[in-house]
Amino acid sequence: MSSDAWHLILNGKNANEDTVRDAVAALRERGRTIHVRVTWEQGDAHRYALEAVAAGAVAVIAGGGDGTLHEVCAALAATDRAAGELPALGLMPLGTANDFATAAGLPLDPLAALEVVAATPPRPIDLMRVLPAGGGEHWCVNVATGGFATRITTETSPELKKLFGGAAYFLTGMARMGSIRSARGSLRGPGFEWDGEFLVLAVGNGRQAGGGQLLTPDARLDDGVIDVMVLPPPPPGETTAALGALLSRGRAALLEAAVRTRLPWVEIEAEEGLTFNLDGEPLEAPRLRFEAVRARLCMHLPDVTPLLPDEAPAGRSPG
Missing domain, CATH: 3.40.50.10330 (Probable inorganic polyphosphate/atp-NAD kinase; domain 1)
Incomplete structure (x- = not known):
């Protein structure tokens, strides 16, 4: 039918x-x-x-x-x-x-x-398939976040979001600055390994989360890879200076301090377990595998969009 x-x-x-x-x-x-x-x-x-x-x-x-x-x-x-x-x-x-x-x-x-x-006309877009340890399958179209960013997302109240929109995440983050705690994990992908503590971990098919935070600013929907960003904690005694740089310089300061890579898949593991937000939906597991699935859906997007190639599609669908 x-x-x-x-x-x-x-x-x-x-x-x-x-x-x-x-x-x-x-x-x-x-x-x-x-x-x-x-x-x-x-x-x-x-x-x-x-x-x-x-x-x-x-x-x-x-x-x-x-x-x-x-x-x-x-x-x-x-x-x-x-x-x-x-x-x-x-x-x-x-x-x-x-x-x-x-x-x-x-x-x-x-x-x-x-x-x-x-x-x-609709154009093919990639999705991220997320496979937690123990089985199951989840999907993510935008950005998955872990660490302090996840805490901010989950602790921002609906009332605050209704009042302040995306700025509510920033206000919650400011209120929680005194209780920042890093997590520890390891990442593995083709030709890439990383192990250590992190404040923010983002795996992106899209580019931003948390009310406008550009965590994976180079991500695209059609390239068959996912963008990974890990923000380690600042060295001892430099937390105040690092937070000041983030507040004053925003994304530029964050990306300078971050470890970034682009991979077809990445596996993330943490002894204490991981709490991720997939497009804002929570998922907990000790180990997760993220995979780029090419052209899993077709989507109507503007002729010119940062998430797809610059050239507009040749045809147009009937209105």
């Missing part, structure tokens, strides 16, 4: 927003069939994505933040179908941080986001 319909999987928090309703109405007035499914609890987005596959939808649009995008991507990627046999992925960014959308150059206005789906 096939259909030219779009399925919009909308986070329930955004269901009553006038801008979302107006955007859907505008596309329907142009003749586009859009089925809207509103999530109520964990797992709904996953189930709705599979229903869209079964219905032969031409596009599945994640309407929400990075977590909603994560759940939809994971559902599609876990099927036994090739990218060309799955609905194309779209994104209507409605979250607090919208890290993936911001890095990709996607518009944050709901109507403009739907118009990207209507006007641009």
